[in-house]
Amino acid sequence: MTIEYEAVIGLETHIQLNTLTKIFCSCKADSWNDPPNTNICPVCTGLPGVLPVLNKAAVEKAMLLAAAMNAEIQPISYFDRKNYFYPDLPKGYQISQYNLPIARGGYLVFPMPDGTERKVTIHKMHLEEDAGKTKNDFGRRLIDFNRCGVPLVEMVTGPDLHSADEAAQYILRLRQLLRWIGVSEADMEKGHLRCDANVSIRPKGTSILNPKTEIKNVNSIVAIRESIQTEVQRQIREVQAGHPIESWTLEWDEESGILRKMRSKETEADYRYFREPDLLSLEIDEQWKNEVLSTLPELPLQRRARFVAQYGLPVYDADILTTERSLSEYYEAALSAYQGDPKRVSNWIINDLLRILNDLAISAVELKITPTYLAQIIRMVDDGTINNTTAKALLDKVQSSGKEPAAIVSEEGLAKVSDAEALERLIAQLITDNPEQVANYRKGKTGLLGWFVGQVMKQTQGKADAQLARSILEKYLAE
Ligand SMILES: [Zn+2]
Structure with missing residues (x-):
C-alpha cells in the first residue's frame, strides 16, 4: 500500500510598514530611489551614546494590522534586544519584541479559488526594526545601511497550511489586506513583504509534526508556490527512500528552480534576548486603541461577501471589484449615481474600465472618468442616445479630456442616428x-x-x- 502524504506549512512574513520615518529615528524610511547610505543617522547606524525614540505611526499601523488579523492588541508590551553579529547590523543587535509582543493570537479566514475556505492562525506578531543590506560587487562586500531601522511587523502563522497553493493564496490575501488598510505597500519585489516557509510532511490523516526545513526569502507569489511544491516532492522522495528529513535551511533559486542548502539555523537561545534598556514599555490604553481602530475600513473579504449579498453579484465579480479598495469604492459610487442594475455597472467596470486602468497603470482614484461620468455613459446607452460602440469610444475620450460625457456627445455629434x-x-x-x-x-x-x-x-x-x-x-x- 502506498502512503499518501500531506504537507504541513507555516509561513513567517516580514512586513515593511509604510511610515514616513524609521521606527527609532527621524530618517526617511523609504530609500527605494535613493543612493546607498544616504538616509542614515547616529541612531540607526548604532553609534555609541544615542537613544532610540519609538515612532508612534509605526505602532498605530501595527495596531491596525493586528485588528485586521483578529489579533488581540496588548495593553503593555516591551522591546528586547536580539543579539547576533552580522555586517548589515551595525549595533550588533536588533531591537525586536520577544516575551511581550504588541499583539497576540489572531487568524485569517480566506477563500480558495474553488470557493472553499481555509483558516490560518497567527502564532506571533511583533514589531521590530529592519537590518541593512549587503551585496557582493566583484569580490568586494558592500553594505547599505539605508534599510536599518525601517519598521517591520513579523507575523508567524501556525502550521495550518497544507499545500503550496494554500500558502500562495494566503500571501495573496495578506498582500491585498496590507494594501487595503494602508499599512504597507506590500510590493514583494521591493522587499516590503518577505516570506520564509517552514515545510514538513506527514501521512495524510495523522496529526504528528515531523522535522521541518525552512525555505528562506521567497519573494513572489510564484516563487512561494514553486519552492514549496519542490520541497514537498523532495521530502516525499526522501521518506519513501527511507532517509530521515534533516532540519535544513534552504534558499530558492528562482531562475533554475532549485533549492540550495544554507548555513544551519541558529536556535533561539543563540540570540541571548534581553529587555531593551533604552526604551520604556509600550502602553496602549483603551482610548488610543479605539481612536486608531475607528479608522479601520471594512475589510476586503467582508466587502466581497457584502457585494454578493447586497447587490446579488456573482462571487467572480465581487472578487475582482474588491481586488483594491479604491476600485470597490469606485464601484459603489458609480452604482449609487446610476441607480440601476448592480450587475450592469459591474460589467462596465470589469469589461471596459479595467482595460483603461491596466493600459494606463493607474488606480481607480486617478481616473478622469468619475463614477458619475460612468453612470451617465451607461444611462445614455440605456435610453438609446448612444450605442455600445460609441459608449466604449466615449470612455477613452472622457479619460483623455476629462470632459463630461454628455458634452462630448453633443459637441462631436455622437448621438445615435435613429431618425x-x-x-x-x-x-x-x-x-x-x-x-x-x-x-x-x-x-x-x-x-x-x-x-x-x-x-x-x-x-x-x-x-x-x-x-x-x-x-x-x-x-x-x-x-
Ligand atoms: Zn536614522
Whole structure:
C-alpha cells in the first residue's frame, strides 16, 4: 500500500510598514530611489551614546494590522534586544519584541479559488526594526545601511497550511489586506513583504509534526508556490527512500528552480534576548486603541461577501471589484449615481474600465472618468442616445479630456442616428447606387443584408441604430 502524504506549512512574513520615518529615528524610511547610505543617522547606524525614540505611526499601523488579523492588541508590551553579529547590523543587535509582543493570537479566514475556505492562525506578531543590506560587487562586500531601522511587523502563522497553493493564496490575501488598510505597500519585489516557509510532511490523516526545513526569502507569489511544491516532492522522495528529513535551511533559486542548502539555523537561545534598556514599555490604553481602530475600513473579504449579498453579484465579480479598495469604492459610487442594475455597472467596470486602468497603470482614484461620468455613459446607452460602440469610444475620450460625457456627445455629434426619415433617405440612395447587389439579394443571396447594414454604419460613422437600419433595408430590398 502506498502512503499518501500531506504537507504541513507555516509561513513567517516580514512586513515593511509604510511610515514616513524609521521606527527609532527621524530618517526617511523609504530609500527605494535613493543612493546607498544616504538616509542614515547616529541612531540607526548604532553609534555609541544615542537613544532610540519609538515612532508612534509605526505602532498605530501595527495596531491596525493586528485588528485586521483578529489579533488581540496588548495593553503593555516591551522591546528586547536580539543579539547576533552580522555586517548589515551595525549595533550588533536588533531591537525586536520577544516575551511581550504588541499583539497576540489572531487568524485569517480566506477563500480558495474553488470557493472553499481555509483558516490560518497567527502564532506571533511583533514589531521590530529592519537590518541593512549587503551585496557582493566583484569580490568586494558592500553594505547599505539605508534599510536599518525601517519598521517591520513579523507575523508567524501556525502550521495550518497544507499545500503550496494554500500558502500562495494566503500571501495573496495578506498582500491585498496590507494594501487595503494602508499599512504597507506590500510590493514583494521591493522587499516590503518577505516570506520564509517552514515545510514538513506527514501521512495524510495523522496529526504528528515531523522535522521541518525552512525555505528562506521567497519573494513572489510564484516563487512561494514553486519552492514549496519542490520541497514537498523532495521530502516525499526522501521518506519513501527511507532517509530521515534533516532540519535544513534552504534558499530558492528562482531562475533554475532549485533549492540550495544554507548555513544551519541558529536556535533561539543563540540570540541571548534581553529587555531593551533604552526604551520604556509600550502602553496602549483603551482610548488610543479605539481612536486608531475607528479608522479601520471594512475589510476586503467582508466587502466581497457584502457585494454578493447586497447587490446579488456573482462571487467572480465581487472578487475582482474588491481586488483594491479604491476600485470597490469606485464601484459603489458609480452604482449609487446610476441607480440601476448592480450587475450592469459591474460589467462596465470589469469589461471596459479595467482595460483603461491596466493600459494606463493607474488606480481607480486617478481616473478622469468619475463614477458619475460612468453612470451617465451607461444611462445614455440605456435610453438609446448612444450605442455600445460609441459608449466604449466615449470612455477613452472622457479619460483623455476629462470632459463630461454628455458634452462630448453633443459637441462631436455622437448621438445615435435613429431618425427613421434620415435613415430611409440614406438607404434609398444606397439601393440606387448598388443595383448589382440589390439584384443578387433578390435572386436569393440574402446574406448581403449584412453588407448593406455595414454600408449604413460606415456612412453614419457607426452611429446608426443598427436595428432600425436593418428593418428599413429589409423593406426596401423586398420591393
Ligand atoms: Zn536614522
